Amino acid sequence: MFRKHTTWNKVKAILVLTIIFLMILATNSMDNSHFDMVKRSFESIYKDRVVVHDYIFQIYRLVESKKAYINSMKPNGDMEFADHSYDTINKILDKYAKTKFSVSENMRFNSLKIELNNMRTLEDKLSSKTDIAKREKIITDINNHVSTIESNLQLLSEIQVDESKSLFDNSNRLIESSYLMSRIEIGFLIAIGSIIIIIIMVKPST
Numbered sequence: 001m002f003r004k005h006t007t008w009n010k011v012k013a014i015l016v017l018t019i020i021f022l023m024i025l026a027t028n029s030m031d032n033s034h035f036d037m038v039k040r041s042f043e044s045i046y047k048d049r050v051v052v053h054d055y056i057f058q059i060y061r062l063v064e065s066k067k068a069y070i071n072s073m074k075p076n077g078d079m080e081f082a083d084h085s086y087d088t089i090n091k092i093l094d095k096y097a098k099t100k101f102s103v104s105e106n107m108r109f110n111s112l113k114i115e116l117n118n119m120r121t122l123e124d125k126l127s128s129k130t131d132i133a134k135r136e137k138i139i140t141d142i143n144n145h146v147s148t149i150e151s152n153l154q155l156l157s158e159i160q161v162d163e164s165k166s167l168f169d170n171s172n173r174l175i176e177s178s179y180l181m182s183r184i185e186i187g188f189l190i191a192i193g194s195i196i197i198i199i200i201m202v203k204p205s206t
Helices: 002-071 085-097 103-124 132-201
Strands: none
C-alpha cells in the first residue's frame, strides 16, 4: 500500500512538473514572438523611415542649391563650373536603395533616379561655348526636371510618414495583443493551478 502511494505521488509530481514546464515554454514563446515583432517594427520605423526622410531632405537641399546656382548665372557668363554634388547625391541614393521599400516608394525612387540622370545630362551640355538661346532652352528644361524631382521627393516624403504610421499602428496592435495574451495566460495559470490541486488531492483507488 505504501509503495502504491509512493508511486502515485511520483506520477503526480512528474505530471505537475510537465504541465508547468509546458505552460512556461508556451507563454515564453508567445511573449518572445510578440517582443521580436514589436522590436522589428520600431527598428524599421527608424532605419527605413526616419533615416530615409533625412536622405530625402539632403537630396532636396542639393537639388535646390544646384537650381539656384544655374539660374543665377549671367547669359554671357562662364558656364564651366566644378560640381561634385551628384557624387554626394549618388552616395545618398545608394544608402536609400538599401532600405526597405514599399511598392509605391520603389516606383517613385526609380522615377527620381531617372529625372536626376536627365538633369545631369542637360547640365553637361552647359558651357561658355553654348550659344545663349540654347543655354536658355537647356536651363528651362533643367527647371522642368527639377520640378518633377521636387514632386517625387515630396511624394517620397509623404510615403515615409504613411509607412511610419502603419508600422506604429501595427506595433500598437501587437502590444494590445500581447496584453490580451497576458490576461489569457493569467486565466490559464488559474486553470492549471486548479488542475494541479485536483491532481494532488486525488487519491489512488485501493
